[in-house]
Amino acid sequence: MTPPGTRPTPVILVLGAEYRQAMVDVMTQRYSSDYEIVAPTSMEEAIEVLTELKSGRRPVALAACEFFAGGEKATHLLAKFQKFMPSARRLVYVPVERFRGSVEVMRESLAEGRLDLYLMLPQGARDEEFHTAISETLSDWAQSVSYSEIDGTRIIADGPSPDLTRIRDFLDRMGLPNTVHTSDSPAGVAALAAAGPEASMPLLQAPNDDYLLSNPSNADLGAVLYGRPTDIGEDAICDLVIVGAGPAGLGAAVYAASEGLDTLIIDQGPIGGQAGTSSMIRNYLGFPRGISGMRLAQRARSQAVRFGARFLAGQEVTALRIGEGPDGCHVVELGGDSVRGRTVLIATGVDYRRLGVDALEELLGRGVNYGAAASTSREVKHKQVYVVGGGNSAGQAAVHLARFASHVTILVRREGLAATMSSYLIREIEGNPRISVRPRTVVTDGGGEGHLEWLTLSDVGTGAEERVDAAGLYLLLGAQPTCHWLPPEVARDDLGFVLSGADTPWQSWQGGRPPAPYATTVPGVFVAGDIRCGSMKRVASASGEGAGVVPLVHAFLSPEAV
Template identity: 50%
Template sequence: MGAPAIVIATANHATELGEAFARYEREYDVRLVGDEIAAKATAKELIGSGHQVALFVVDSDQDQDALYHLIGGTRQAVPTARRLIVTHVSRFRDDNQTFRHAVAAGKVDALLLMPQGPRDEEFHLAVGELLNEWNATVAAPVVENVRIITPEKDTLARELLDYLARVGMPAGVHHPDSEVGRAVMEQCPEEHGRWPVVSSLAGWCGHCPDVRALANQLYGRPDDIDVDEVVDLVVVGAGPAGLAASVYASSEGLTTVCLEAEAIGGQAGTSSMIRNYLGFPRGISGMRLAQRARGQALRFGTRFFTGWPATGISPCEDGGHHVVHTDGGDVHTRSVLVSTGVDYRRLGVESLEELVGRGVYYGAAMAAARELAGDHVVIVGGGNSAGQAAIHAARFAQSVTIVVRRPDLTATMSSYLIDEIEWNPRIEVRGCTRVVAGGPDDVGHLAWLTVEDVGSGEQERVEARGLFLLLGAAPECGWLPDAVLRDERGFVLTGRDIPPERWAGDVPPEDLATTVPGIFAGGDIRSGSMKRVASATGEGASVVSSVHAFLGR
């Protein structure tokens, strides 16, 4: 397979766009064509010869009907490619009005002003972001930071791949008899027969029994921290709230440790594209956002330990310090932020629980979506995460069905996602419906589902190779001491939500303070939270002032 292609369709600005995209010719096959017909023919030629198309660049100077046919045709021919409209400065204001809905609905990924000369880095920043996201979600990695060697791509191999995708680490799976497999096994022959074997560019190689073992190799153990050191803040959970707290606390001089049970970013890290987060007009994937935040926190001195869920907290009894417990060691700290977020609720259908990892997934499982090209996929859930998962899956699957118990998505999903779903011809929404059964094919992979109308009880069997379950919030905070008060659903109570009889005097606790002094809560785990990335980030940032005040006392 040759280099991925960038196809540029322009009738009147070939010189300007050809010069602008010359910088990409070293790593991409840049094709310059003059009209809609040539663009379609070029795309067919590339696909027919086994090439991938990463980006379509469409000049708005063409006939509008032909331009819309071209945009729709590229979506049908290469759904995984990104689409960019460029407009000359003389048309920019009018084109902004004309194509506003197309951008909002996801018909195109961006509308940009054509480069006005050399080194228009604002233009190339946008192009780079589009290519970056394409490479992260579609392209096979050229350099694999981690290699997984196994005779078959089983459930564990898929879990490892999904974890590596969530932490932004390029990886590949290889058979032991392949050239790569043999080279890796020469490094650790004693592991032969204990699959999977994992090899890293960092130099380690060995059998990997689970995701936690991989995370430990990448990020270390909490007992690496000197047992005599008492840090200022331990952040439990590296979702948006925990990452924001880590950045702001460490930037203000607080010694900060962040513990994450799974992957940096939490549930938000599985989002294929967040389009309504402040400051990212073209959107950003949850993984990218999380890794950038982690990089910021590391720069200021936060220490991260991933793969180690907190198992308990021993609160201080005499004004001393708390102890946060994990299976990998204890961390002594003066204050704690609980930002563990929530887990997806289980579907509760036994026949489908047995197929988890073999076509059935809790969460978006972006790496798994690539394997479902040409298949039918079902998404269960009506929140933003479900909408983002459906749009991502539709780049690969032949068809996607969103199943929700409510009549439609309007009460639970952001308007911009609903618009994008309504426009996408590959996505169907089935309201007042639930999944009640399913079963495998001859090799044990999901093959079919039974869906039921919640009103009439009428059932229908449908073929499906993928089922992604994003069923809403289930708090995971049973590890907290009983002294940290929760509401009837298990979410942590903070601030004025705490009953007055648990206040210390006549004044309620601070907004993010719990019933235990020095223990705070933020993000989705907090009772009454908005369950949005931006609000969780705000809570993580704002809790730092409360931590400062507590430490000062």
């Protein structure tokens, strides 16, 4: 029995025959202090064990199956057990002598997302490459199911709300462990007493009581981590001010700071931008097992900080004043505060378009979410959810939610996903029995008593309507550039995307030559990532564009450019 108030020990399940004991020995040596290693010897025993674990709410973190265990394909065995352990990560292990012949057999399963990783048995007592893969996979599982034993930031709240969703999303994406406590819990009673009668929920309390925040804004949350604009200094002039901390902004920050430029990155939300909400990016170079957008952003942020870059999180840029600072530097306004930079990079990316259904807008944070909102996946276990959108972000959200929800339906206006989604994601979706795609369909209405309970779906061709039960709606509705803060001197296309290089109006060209790639119509102001007109709208291309801006900044700041 698990003692009251404690979480049950998660399980690592080992399936196999000839090499089963070898795998058990390896996993026991490294992971038995934090996980229970369970190794049934037959299909019947495995089903019995998994049934018992499920009824006792014992989570399976990792299921490791021997290649062709028991004469049956490992992927087939894992698929049979999936209903008992939907959130578990799936591993096929193989001895070295069989690895070469098994790669081709496993290729399709890997491509369709039916496996999370495929590894050779360790080749020695300390095969750290093997254990790195296992540790990263277990870490990814723990993050996705919020299974952390760390006593992180405590949030005092009674029931779902837009503010609770916003705060949890901010903390999750910044990599800060957090737990929610009700107002009548011991933690809630103590925090409310310390905060006083004027406090309002959600209430945040640090584990070491460094701060106690009453319904904090994103700016308040960001200030706890990185300070406020006034901390930069009144006389400070940065070499490069980057507005937007998505892949483009982070790519620029890492390269600019590593080359000695005084670099400041500002974002109105948590670090990572829209890409930071992606549950798993599998086509980013150098991460064969995939990486979540949150983890990628955290690593890039740490990299930039290591080189000396500074961040302001949760701070919304409200205006850009061209060449109005000392020595003609640009002024970036943040409400009543401002910072100055010799050069500025526009990397604010895009926002999701609004659905425009008033009844659903009123349920934001109570079953309706713009973006993936990974923190809410814990709330849709065994329920029906819907994802609106046909891009990669929508596909990644659907795959992630399928680990928790009983079923995920992707709604798209088009005939299908082929025109807007990467092939690897389409294959993964097609191979997942918990996900279906409903083409030529839009959401026209919805409601519920305090939380989303139903949706009205409409066929875009016939107009026929259907009412369906729904516990969650995730809206990933394409790209709307975040350009409201830009002055008219920065040229944009009819949709608001920033023009650069040869795409700029010819009237702004100098000597008959267009600006450099990523340079805008304003000298010293550059653009990269999804907000740039003509960009590829992919994480890898955005980070590459950000890095590509740095040589242009150097050229602009060099004495020869003056």
